[in-house]
Amino acid sequence: MTKYQSPPAKIISIKDLERASLPLATKQVREFWAGGASEEFTLAENISVFDEYRIRTKVMTDVSNIDMRPKEIFGKKYSFPIGFAPSGFHQLATEEGEIATAKAAKSHNWLMALSSYSTKSLEEVKQAGGENVAVLQLYVFQNRETTKKLVERAEKAGYKAIALTVDTPVVGMRPADNYNNFKLPSYVKLGNFESRDGAIDNPVSPDSIARKAVLDDSKKEEIKTSNALDPTLTWSSTIPWLRSITKMEIWVKGVATAEDTKDAINAGVDGIWVSNHGGRQLDSTLASLDSLPEVVAAANGKVPIHFDGGIRRASDAFKALALGADFVWVGRPVLYGLLYNGQKGVELMETIFETELANVMMFAGTPNVSGIDKSRIVKKGHRLQKL
Template sequence: MAHPDGELATSRACAKQGVNMAISSYSNHSIEAVRIAGTSVGPISHAIQLYTMKDRAMQERIVSTAEAEGCSAIFLTADSPVLGVRYNEWRNDFRTPEGLEFPILEKTTEDIRRQTHDGTFVGFNDDSHNWDREIPWLRSITKMEIWIKGVLTAEDMELAVKHGCDGVIVSNHGGRQLDGVLATLDALPECVEAAQGRMRVHIDGGFRSGTDIFKALALGVECCWVGRPAIWGLAYDGEAGVNLMLETMYNEFRRCMQLTGCKTVKDITKASLARIDADGRPKPL
């Protein structure tokens, strides 16, 4: 919706900057096309973001295609048994614009335009997903890593460890699911503590600058993912816009490291952070 090249432009920009990319199930371009776009520029790893689907055969086709095309991981979305309450979408009868397709979900523009976004999601998404069913089934059909996207609590971290997941993404789905939900940065310390080094921990949600990334790494996360900044970059200038966004974040992050005396990423710790208490005084984390 932001640029005709969409995920192709994003993949090329990520490869140019040495950044990996997750391919949305709602991508307007196929897994194969996104992979080719990135790998034609340079080395890049892709994950496939996946929902639990009522049509298990289609879900398996997506997994098989992603693995065959060289994707290295599945990001299984755990925080969307249903969509959040989105009054603006309902009031305005939001539908994906004409001419766009969801090839990964096997939906043409005609299929998409027949239903609202909410209706489309309810039609294919399985709201009965659960740990005991989904993880073993995915393990039985793929050798890709399995990550859980949408974890915010220590309890879910323990479940991810119990079920042998390869990692988690601390995420609140961009804050679009449940009003009042914790910001991911606030949920992160509990999740990192619960992981106890047994599992890799990534994060997304609200990262808009290199200093945001610095804070997350100081709190123990391995990697930060961004979504909307890439869309803004596409809307501004396609591939060049995404490239500019990534360069800007990198330069801000690098400058933040310099200003806090961190020579390497390993030097980034909680010692560089402070929390302001109720009376306005800073205190160490």
């Protein structure tokens, strides 16, 4: 696992924020949020892959007024082309949990996606964040009724889209969570589920019944009506079922190939989210940035392309936008800020990204986000070739 140096004297980067925040958490929580799947090759490569691209400067361009607003989403102009990716259990960082996160999103007019496994209810978080909390990340349980109720509540509360996570037939092998026997402390509850919904399987726990059912046929039968992750999802059945129960937009999160992009579009989704779950699912798979160009090409402008994975600097976000992403999301940096100082820590994270991106856009000669395209970057060399 990563060893952290002493905290910096001043926090001016996301790396500084990481160094200052993670030592504040317990070992179990720190390694849960920082860790990845198996040997963590993909976790590391998600970050390092950005260094294989370089930004081409453009001089003698009027960059006295930098407009960092992305294209409208849900008819609203957010202030920044980066949003808060969904992540679970924010109350592990601060008592306010996702409410603090939502308040920070609202204060800087950033877009936030809420995890199904939030520690505060989707209604509470929506009230705290208003229009800035507009996306609910969704897992589909084997017990469809629990999922249906969650979707209906989100629509009633005013959410605009669900981001169906499609890369999680089961949670990846995460050694740190096994070593630490990761469990939620008693004071942390799942805010979106009530006792009458029945027991909710915690898929990140080594004791997850969904994980055990992979190799135990008797348990496969046992959990068919349980609130556990469902590995039977398909384009032909799951998307039409969701369409039948909601008018919200349906995005799919966890797409990494051209083939799945085409299948998703044929199924009628409203958005595609390129992601490998922060390197926490399959190890030695494609880094998210390596997936992005083929997904963009396959989508061919038919639906918006969202992106997450390894972004630690605004220049990383710039490169993802240049490769065709319409919107970029960050996960761990939000948690670093939350751990560091609750809402104010997340706002510090936002300020760091905003300051950096304005700087990058000025040197790249792109006074607005729409001007960020492939002409502004080059790749150092060929890493990956189709065989």
